Amino acid sequence: PSIAIPSSNSSAFASISSATITLPAENPRPAPAVSLIQSADYLCATVTIRSAAKDIDRQTLAVQQTLTALRASIERSSRFQLHDGALRLAGSTGGLNSLMSKSNYSNAVLQATVRILCPLVNSTSADVFANTRQLRQFIAGFEVAAGAELQVLSIGLAVDNAEQYRDRLLDLIGEQARNTQRTFGARTVVIEGLNNPISVRQLDDLNVELYIDYQLSTTLERQ
Numbered sequence: 001p002s003i004a005i006p007s008s009n010s011s012a013f014a015s016i017s018s019a020t021i022t023l024p025a026e027n028p029r030p031a032p033a034v035s036l037i038q039s040a041d042y043l044c045a046t047v048t049i050r051s052a053a054k055d056i057d058r059q060t061l062a063v064q065q066t067l068t069a070l071r072a073s074i075e076r077s078s079r080f081q082l083h084d085g086a087l088r089l090a091g092s093t094g095g096l097n098s099l100m101s102k103s104n105y106s107n108a109v110l111q112a113t114v115r116i117l118c119p120l121v122n123s124t125s126a127d128v129f130a131n132t133r134q135l136r137q138f139i140a141g142f143e144v145a146a147g148a149e150l151q152v153l154s155i156g157l158a159v160d161n162a163e164q165y166r167d168r169l170l171d172l173i174g175e176q177a178r179n180t181q182r183t184f185g186a187r188t189v190v191i192e193g194l195n196n197p198i199s200v201r202q203l204d205d206l207n208v209e210l211y212i213d214y215q216l217s218t219t220l221e222r223q
Contacts, residue, residue: 015075017117018085022162024202031201034172035211036165040157040202043118043131044083045139050111053147059110065145067112073142074116079131080138083115088162088197117158120206128205157208162198165210170194173214186218 023044049070051062074082116139118131132155144150177189193214201209 015077015081017081017083019083020086020088020161020163021083021115021117021158022088022198022200023158024156024200024208029213031199031209031211032214032216034169034176034214035209036169036172037203037207037209038159038165039123039206040120040208041160042120042158043128043135043155044158045116045118045135045155046113046153047116047139048111048113048151048153049144049148050109050151051148052109056108056110058147059108062145062147063110063112066148066150067114069145070114070142073138077138079118079134081117081119083117087115113153123206125204125206157202157206159200159208159210162200162210165198166212169198169210169212173212173216177216180216180218184218184220186220188219190217190219191215192217 021042021044049063049066051059053059053062071082074080116135118135120128120131123131135155136152139150139152142150173191173194177191180186181189191214194212196213199211199213201211203209
């Protein structure tokens with residue numbers, strides 16, 4: 001996938017990110033032998049705006065007004081970005097975009113899910129904690145429209161275009177296959193799953209692990 005990141009020279013769009021981001025899976029399977037450890041590119045706050053007003057028109061107005069105000073507030077910020085690009089949950093095959101829908105956990109509730117990004121550039125663990133605190137303060141200080149509620153679902157790390165690491169991972173997997181063949185004198189080495197999407201695991205408050213969920217098998221020479 002390609003990345004389209006608004007130019008920092010455009011003040012009108014400096015706080016809108018259309019990058020393709022990947023969020024770490026909550027319960028990923030153990031990574032295979034080959035993986036990459038990288039610093040995350042963003043903090044990502046997933047926020048739900050919902051309204052339980054008495055009729056759908058009031059719900060729609062409350063959610064839309066809150067979304068508009070949130071966008072304007074982020075545009076005035078020099079630290080945060082509203083994510084308008086594609087989102088992939090690590091390990092999933094489909095995408096998930098910001099959407100407005102009826103809630104499953106309550107009748108007649110309209111909700112919209114958005115993501116607020118905080119870029120992490122040459123950050124340390126201390127920087128990440130400070131940015132997390134600032135992000136929480138920003139969201140807590142935001143005033144929603146009448147009849148709307150705002151809830152932070154999660155704040156975690158995100159990776160900008162995880163697919164950019166595919167070639168590097170494939171090179172490392174190929175090296176592992178060659179080493180396995182030499183070490184065990186294998187007649188053949190079979191690798192399956194190389195077309196799987198890049199999976200992401202959050203390791204700590206700053207770093208993520210990227211990998212392809214592949215399987216390697218060998219056929220040994222007969223003695």
